[in-house]
Amino acid sequence: MVEIKTPEQIAKMRAAGLVVAEMHRACAAAAVPGATTKDLDDIAAKVLADHGAKPNFLGYGGFPGxxxxxxxxxxxxxIPDRDTVLKSGDIISIDAGAIVDGWHGDAALTVFxxxxxxxxxxxxxxxxEESLWAGIAAMRKGGRLVDISRAIETYLRRQRRAGGGRYGIVEDYGGHGIGSQMHMDPHLLNYVERRRGKGPKLVPGMCLAIEPMVSLGAPTTHVLSDDWTVKTDDGSWAAHWEHSVALTEEGPLVLTAVDGGRARLAELGVTAAPDPLA
Incomplete structure (x- = not known):
């Protein structure tokens, strides 16, 4: 069952989303050479505490960060730890989440x-990141879930790496519903899989975490012995961008973007929904 939210519930998710946005801002600023990934985790914990929010990652299935x-x-x-020290030239994807009054926010960005x-x-x-926004722009009332998948895949397939190769659209992971839980139905692929059909209809009150993951090489991955860390099979580097998005009667509202997605969606000819907390 897909959970449909009321406007009041979406407002609470917007509050959680703004905490996530602040976690990203603080962690991205601290992602400098010499910092450990545990340093970033400690900063995220402080942001959560300062806003009276709860973490939705910590303890989820035993996750330790x-x-x-x-x-x-x-x-x-x-997994954040003291042994992973960032160095100049690295890229790091920071995936963060928060709970406010029982409602969840979840987003990721890639930092240099x-x-x-x-x-x-x-x-x-x-x-x-551009494929993420293409997917968000496709989240329109009356459409289908597959429209989002198609928009992400179509954008990525049109891009070519230096040397002419295609980007790898990671196969085993994708987006998801979000609301009173962090991971809910429906599962959202970042490509079109014909046998899955069109998926549910997009209706006001539906909230999705849309999150393309893309590699410089093959799309296949494996999980390390810690049962969490997912690496590319061929060792190619990868990027991850994600936003939590609510579909309202007035259009999409990007819950985890500071401006609600207004500026980026306008570039794509889409009007973002009004911010319920503005």
Whole structure:
């Protein structure tokens, strides 16, 4: 069953989303050479405490961190620790979540540590983020879930890496419903799988965490012995971008974007819904 939210519940999710946005701001600023991934986790914990919010990652299925810190060829679910020291030239995806009054927010971004990054890494992050916004723009009343998947895949398939190769759209992980729980129906693929059909209709009150994960090589991955850390099979580096989005009668509201997604959606010809907390 897909959980449909009331406007009041969406407002609470917006509050959680703004806490996530602040977690991202603080952690991204601290992702400098010499910092450990546990340093970032400690900063995230402080932001949560300062806002009276709860972590939704910590303890989820036994996960030991407040955030996921995925460095270089780690796609998702990297565990923060004192041993992973960031260095100039690294990229790190920071996946963060918060609970406010029982309602969840979840988002991820890819951050460049220091200097010296190859242009192909900047392009990898760019196309991954752009595919996210293409998916968000496709979240329209009366559409179907597959419209979001198609928009993400279509954008990515049109992009070519340096040398002409395609980007790897990670196969085993995708987006999800979000609301009174962090992970809910429906599961959202970042590509179209014909046998799954069109998926549920997009209706006001539906909330989704949309999150493309893209590699510079093959789309296949494996999980390390810690049962969490997901790496690319071929060692290629990966980017991860995510936002939690509510569909309202007035259009999409990007719950985890400071401006509700207004500026980026306007570039795509889509009007963002009014912010219930403005």
């Amino acid at each position: 407040n955030i996921c810190t995925s460095v270089n060829d780690v796609v998702v679910h990297g 540590v220091g200097e010296g990054h190859a242009p192909e890494l900047h392009e990898l992050s760019r196309v991954t």
